[in-house]
Amino acid sequence: MTNTFWTGPRPRILAHRGFVLHPETSQGNSFAAIDAALEVSADVIIETDIQATADGVAVLLHDPHFTPAGGLAPIGIRAVQASALPSLELPDGQTVPTLRDALVQYPTARFNIDIKAALACVDVAAAINDARAWNRVLLTSFSRNRRLRTTQLLERPVATSASSREVAACLTAASVRSARQFRRASARFDALQIPERAGRIRVVTPRLVRFAHAAGKEIHVWTVNEPATMARLVAMGVDGIVTDRPDLAYRAIEGS
Known part of the structure; x- marks a missing residue:
């Protein structure tokens, strides 16, 4: 992995939709949530x-539907033109930001x-x-086709993570020790960005971490909000924690 996205410290903290301490009154994937996450650590x-x-x-929006204020x-x-976004205020006073605006608004942040x-x-x-942001983005999608289509349009390579099918293929390979x-x-x-468990099945294991590292790949685990679980996963060797609580992750990882 030669992309300078990977030069930051590990274990990595990935703030899930930014940082929203009070989800009942605040919106994830907003500039306010990004600001709050970056206040924890640059x-x-x-x-x-x-x-x-x-x-x-x-x-920047998780669901295909959203509820405006009022x-x-x-x-x-998909029914909204981009020109209408500034007039569609969300209940917390934020608006739905474009990716282009986010990359410009935060010129040193990694996404x-x-x-x-x-x-x-x-x-x-x-x-x-346009933002020349190739070294500060990691592209992912459950769909391999969406990820590949996007990377093919980029002027330079970027960091990427696995689709659902690719994750399944890696888990199979690790299970047969190949x-x-x-x-x-x-x-x-x-x-690979994966949950620790899928139902009763444990996904993240020491063997998977070893195989990933031997192949030069990172393991990021989502979505982890308990400090004790974060510390245990870091001790196992995972490279990143995707979390709703980057503040707790920062303290847990510092102390691990």
Whole structure:
């Protein structure tokens, strides 16, 4: 991994949709949430979700529907033109930001960008290219096609993490103890971002961490909010913690 995205300190703290201490009154994926996360540490990575407006503009939004202020019914972001975003205030007074604006507003921050809409791929790439942000973004998606389509439009390579199918292939390789199979399964990305467990099945294991590190890949675990669990995972060797509580993660990791 030669991209300078990876030069920051480890274990990495990835602030899940920024930092929202009071979700009942505040909005994730907003500039206020990003500000709060970066106040914890300038090294925090902002994890954000990307949807697309009707005209294909990439916006920081987890769900395809959102509720504007004023008690209006939820509306679909795919029905909204980007030009209308500044007039659509959210209940906490924030507006839905574009990825382009976020990369400009925070010119030194690193972003973990989860592409949730195929329509957003072109604008995600354009925003990264225009901001010359190749060394401070990590692209991910549950869809390998969305991730590859976006990276193909970039002027320079960026850091990436695995799709759902690629994660499954890596887990299979680790389960059968095949380092060669693992290297082949992980050849197209730099990191696996995974939950510690899927139901009763343990996903993150010392063996998986060893196989990933032997192949030159990182392991980031989501979404972890208990300091004791963070410390245990870091002791296991994971490279990053995706969390709603970057403040607690910072203290837990400092003390580990």
